[in-house]
Amino acid sequence: MTVTIGTSVPTATEASAQIRAGTLSPVELTETVLARIDRLDPIIESYVDVYAEDARAQALQAEAAVRRGDRLGPLHGIPVALKDLYDMASRPTLCGSAVRDGHCADEDSAVTSLLRAAGAILIGKTVTHEFAFGVVSAPTRNPWDINTIPGGSSGGSAAAMSAGLCLAAMGTDTGGSIRIPAGLTGLVGLKPTFGRVSKRGVAPLSWSLDHTGPITRTVADAALVFQSIAGYDPADPDAVDAPETDVLAGLDGGAAGLRIGVPTNFFFDAVTPEVGDAVHAALEVLAGAGATLVDVAVPDVELTAELVATIVGVEAALIHQEEMRSRSQDYTEDTRHRLAGGALIAGTAYVDALHRRRCVAAGLRAAMSDVDVLATPTLPVTAPPYGSAPGEVMPVLSRLTAPLNAAGLPALALPCGFGSNGLPISLQLVGRPFDEATVLRAGHAFQQRTDWHTKQPPLTN
Amino acid sequence: MTVTIGTSVPTATEASAQIRAGTLSPVELTETVLARIDRLDPIIESYVDVYAEDARAQALQAEAAVRRGDRLGPLHGIPVALKDLYDMASRPTLCGSAVRDGHCADEDSAVTSLLRAAGAILIGKTVTHEFAFGVVSAPTRNPWDINTIPGGSSGGSAAAMSAGLCLAAMGTDTGGSIRIPAGLTGLVGLKPTFGRVSKRGVAPLSWSLDHTGPITRTVADAALVFQSIAGYDPADPDAVDAPETDVLAGLDGGAAGLRIGVPTNFFFDAVTPEVGDAVHAALEVLAGAGATLVDVAVPDVELTAELVATIVGVEAALIHQEEMRSRSQDYTEDTRHRLAGGALIAGTAYVDALHRRRCVAAGLRAAMSDVDVLATPTLPVTAPPYGSAPGEVMPVLSRLTAPLNAAGLPALALPCGFGSNGLPISLQLVGRPFDEATVLRAGHAFQQRTDWHTKQPPLTN
Numbered sequence: 001m002t003v004t005i006g007t008s009v010p011t012a013t014e015a016s017a018q019i020r021a022g023t024l025s026p027v028e029l030t031e032t033v034l035a036r037i038d039r040l041d042p043i044i045e046s047y048v049d050v051y052a053e054d055a056r057a058q059a060l061q062a063e064a065a066v067r068r069g070d071r072l073g074p075l076h077g078i079p080v081a082l083k084d085l086y087d088m089a090s091r092p093t094l095c096g097s098a099v100r101d102g103h104c105a106d107e108d109s110a111v112t113s114l115l116r117a118a119g120a121i122l123i124g125k126t127v128t129h130e131f132a133f134g135v136v137s138a139p140t141r142n143p144w145d146i147n148t149i150p151g152g153s154s155g156g157s158a159a160a161m162s163a164g165l166c167l168a169a170m171g172t173d174t175g176g177s178i179r180i181p182a183g184l185t186g187l188v189g190l191k192p193t194f195g196r197v198s199k200r201g202v203a204p205l206s207w208s209l210d211h212t213g214p215i216t217r218t219v220a221d222a223a224l225v226f227q228s229i230a231g232y233d234p235a236d237p238d239a240v241d242a243p244e245t246d247v248l249a250g251l252d253g254g255a256a257g258l259r260i261g262v263p264t265n266f267f268f269d270a271v272t273p274e275v276g277d278a279v280h281a282a283l284e285v286l287a288g289a290g291a292t293l294v295d296v297a298v299p300d301v302e303l304t305a306e307l308v309a310t311i312v313g314v315e316a317a318l319i320h321q322e323e324m325r326s327r328s329q330d331y332t333e334d335t336r337h338r339l340a341g342g343a344l345i346a347g348t349a350y351v352d353a354l355h356r357r358r359c360v361a362a363g364l365r366a367a368m369s370d371v372d373v374l375a376t377p378t379l380p381v382t383a384p385p386y387g388s389a390p391g392e393v394m395p396v397l398s399r400l401t402a403p404l405n406a407a408g409l410p411a412l413a414l415p416c417g418f419g420s421n422g423l424p425i426s427l428q429l430v431g432r433p434f435d436e437a438t439v440l441r442a443g444h445a446f447q448q449r450t451d452w453h454t455k456q457p458p459l460t461n
Numbered sequence: 462m463t464v465t466i467g468t469s470v471p472t473a474t475e476a477s478a479q480i481r482a483g484t485l486s487p488v489e490l491t492e493t494v495l496a497r498i499d500r501l502d503p504i505i506e507s508y509v510d511v512y513a514e515d516a517r518a519q520a521l522q523a524e525a526a527v528r529r530g531d532r533l534g535p536l537h538g539i540p541v542a543l544k545d546l547y548d549m550a551s552r553p554t555l556c557g558s559a560v561r562d563g564h565c566a567d568e569d570s571a572v573t574s575l576l577r578a579a580g581a582i583l584i585g586k587t588v589t590h591e592f593a594f595g596v597v598s599a600p601t602r603n604p605w606d607i608n609t610i611p612g613g614s615s616g617g618s619a620a621a622m623s624a625g626l627c628l629a630a631m632g633t634d635t636g637g638s639i640r641i642p643a644g645l646t647g648l649v650g651l652k653p654t655f656g657r658v659s660k661r662g663v664a665p666l667s668w669s670l671d672h673t674g675p676i677t678r679t680v681a682d683a684a685l686v687f688q689s690i691a692g693y694d695p696a697d698p699d700a701v702d703a704p705e706t707d708v709l710a711g712l713d714g715g716a717a718g719l720r721i722g723v724p725t726n727f728f729f730d731a732v733t734p735e736v737g738d739a740v741h742a743a744l745e746v747l748a749g750a751g752a753t754l755v756d757v758a759v760p761d762v763e764l765t766a767e768l769v770a771t772i773v774g775v776e777a778a779l780i781h782q783e784e785m786r787s788r789s790q791d792y793t794e795d796t797r798h799r800l801a802g803g804a805l806i807a808g809t810a811y812v813d814a815l816h817r818r819r820c821v822a823a824g825l826r827a828a829m830s831d832v833d834v835l836a837t838p839t840l841p842v843t844a845p846p847y848g849s850a851p852g853e854v855m856p857v858l859s860r861l862t863a864p865l866n867a868a869g870l871p872a873l874a875l876p877c878g879f880g881s882n883g884l885p886i887s888l889q890l891v892g893r894p895f896d897e898a899t900v901l902r903a904g905h906a907f908q909q910r911t912d913w914h915t916k917q918p919p920l921t922n
Contacts, residue, residue: 207812315812347807350775351668352779
């Protein structure tokens with residue numbers, strides 16, 4: 001069976017403009033999305049729960065507001081999905097785990113609340129790898145080839161976006177969990193700077209590495225969502241009170257004059273030839289737009305995998321300490337083993353990992369001292385087969401994304417080609433701390449000159 | 462035997478002015494200090510090593526510079542002692558441990574080098590509790606009563622200062638190791654804000670809690686030394702690039718208009734009545750100088766002791782991991798047991814301690830939200846008996862100082878009275894982050910109205 005998804009769902013930026021202009025009805029848009037979910041999600045399995053009635057009610061209100069000529073938020077009438085780690089008042093946050101059976105959130109997460117304030121229609125919750133501790137997101141399938149995985153842990157959000165089952169989706173990213181699924185499904189994923197977007201009300205995996213951010217069709221859409229959710233939250237202990245920037249204002253600034261660093265070590269070492277070729281071709285596009293490519297070394301980046309595993313292991317073990325004592329049998333075997341292993345890691349090993357993390361951060365700082373942006377592949381490979389063992393795909397898929405969690409730098413994944421198997425290949429653009437604006441500007445310039453982001457997945461059974 | 466030390470050693474501030482004016486010879490000052498060391502240090506045992514010949518050579522150079530009319534540093538010609546954790550080029554840094562036998566430093570610590578640049582004469586190295594992991598500083602005796610301890614871990618620096626065997630001394634402070642011995646020996650001790658003074662080249666005990674700072678006779682002297690050593694050091698990974706302030710410029714600003722918070726919980730709960738009375742009397746002095754006393758609650762401060770023990774235990778165990786594997790027999794039994802214990806602490810317990818540390822820091826931030834300075838006793842008691850067991854005195858002596866290590870806030874100890882046993886009692890003034898200036902101004906205002914800091918210890922055998 002082959003189902004062609006078609007192009008019936010606009011980008012969030014297009015929809016926002018059309019809703020403002022009165023040429024697109026939020027009610028019709030929501031009904032279209034709900035109908036696509038009905039038709040396609042039985043195959044994709046990207047949603048945990050769809051709030052159809054609530055979404056319809058919000059759409060009616062959104063439409064009435066347009067008719068009244070109310071001042072509209074930037075996401076007014078746009079259906080947005082939340083990874084099922086984000087709290088929504090009076091709804092369960094199940095985190096992909098039987099441990100959360102019977103859960104019900106008291107209030108919205110900070111991001112949920114900011115999305116509501118921006119006018120978004122919160123259409124449902126998407127599949128996450130259990131407590132975000134993996135990159136498979138079973139049972140969700142990759143719309144580009146349902147015999148492959150969408151990656152994770154924000155696999156449901158990416159698969160839903162890729163299949164046109166929402167217009168933007170929220171993910172979380174501890175070692176790559178926004179960028180990995182975005183990369184495997186031909187989408188844009190933005191991991192903002194650590195501390196830039198609130199994590200209040202989002203189930204943690206690893207406090208010091210977790211980030212919240214959007215998965216979207218285009219870079220412009222990522223900028224639109226980021227602008228709606230970024231900002232200092234004194235109630236989030238990891239939040240940083242950095243100056244806010246208007247990423248939309250500078251989005252059309254182009255790539256002319258940008259200095260783009262291209263790593264001479266690590267980031268291209270273990271990628272397939274067609275991934276390397278596609279990323280180098282993308283760099284030529286940016287050079288053609290006036291950017292200067294600069295070879296840079298990235299010292300100590302190879303320390304990342306082990307230190308991130310140690311930090312996540314320890315922090316996740318502490319987060320789940322009580323549940324592991326009282327109901328360990330409710331975790332899947334894989335997660336239970338990882339949490340039990342994390343509890344055995346010594347404090348000295350954790351502190352040693354923090355020190356190596358400083359080395360990785362300093363190495364990336366040095367690499368970026370003379371460039372505006374660093375460009376790398378997002379992933380060494382295209383989507384692995386459905387049924388892949390979590391422990392096997394984790395080190396491969398997170399290899400190129402996790403260094404930016406260790407360093408807390410903003411990082412954007414965006415599509416830049418296809419493998420011979422027809423599966424998406426992804427470019428990663430990395431910025432300086434709190435300089436999401438430049439990363440988004442560079443990514444948008446790339447998408448102005450290419451059409452990879454307009455490709456739609458054939459849904460093949 | 463009673464030896465009266467007398468008043469033959471001026472304060473650093475007095476000496477600095479007299480040397481500039483040509484009325485005090487650096488050579489004579491150095492010889493006076495060396496003679497006092499010869500006479501008194503066999504009793505006090507505060508110095509590990511005295512660099513008499515080097516000091517004499519530096520003093521001759523200092524004198525020549527005065528005669529030439531050279532531009533002089535703020536500590537020109539002033540004999541200063543270093544705790545034996547500070548590296549000095551071509552000298553051993555023994556850290557009070559047989560583990561360091563045969564050590565020789567390649568270069569000066571950052572502070573050593575800044576003191577030299579300020580014109581200080583580096584007269585010798587002082588006793589530290591082994592690797593700063595305790596508050597006893599055997600074999601050093603307290604000049605106020607040689608049957609008591611000077612405290613620690615900077616006990617040698619405090620005892621040397623108290624007996625007039627130098628004009629300023631450097632200490633380190635992880636849970637109170639500058640303020641505790643300063644308090645027990647009637648001196649001033651300043652723990653600056655975390656990250657304000659470089660720790661490069663100073664043997665660490667616990668990276669995230671260690672601070673470097675001075676022990677002096679007066680608050681003005683502490684300001685003089687602080688001004689010479691404060692500043693961002695990019696080579697110290699814990700350094701913070703905060704705006705520099707001229708603490709000397711505002712030192713005479715007085716206490717009028719200052720809002721001084723007086724804790725209603727914890728800080729006065731477990732102190733002896735005469736400590737409480739002396740500190741309250743000191744507060745009345747500040748009120749008499751125009752300060753407003755404000756009762757404040759300090760939430761969560763009682764969490765400190767356990768979290769600091771966990772953090773120090775883990776970090777010290779990592780720092781000493783290699784030596785504990787290769788030559789554990791060279792540590793004293795007490796230190797060996799503590800390091801072995803630290804290596805057994807789980808990563809989850811360490812991260813949990815970091816979280817409780819955030820609570821303590823937030824509690825102190827809340828307590829200081831409406832005041833300029835917080836005032837507390839430095840210590841619950843006066844100096845314990847010589848021979849006290851390290852494990853017994855540690856929790857008592859560090860109870861009121863360690864919260865400021867957890868929070869990283871600037872804290873100043875200064876003498877404010879005597880117990881019925883004739884031993885010094887100490888006031889602690891705490892400031893907002895990087896606001897050493899206000900703490901020093903308040904402390905100086907207190908010393909302008911009192912004479913506790915002018916009292917000299919009778920050296921009783």
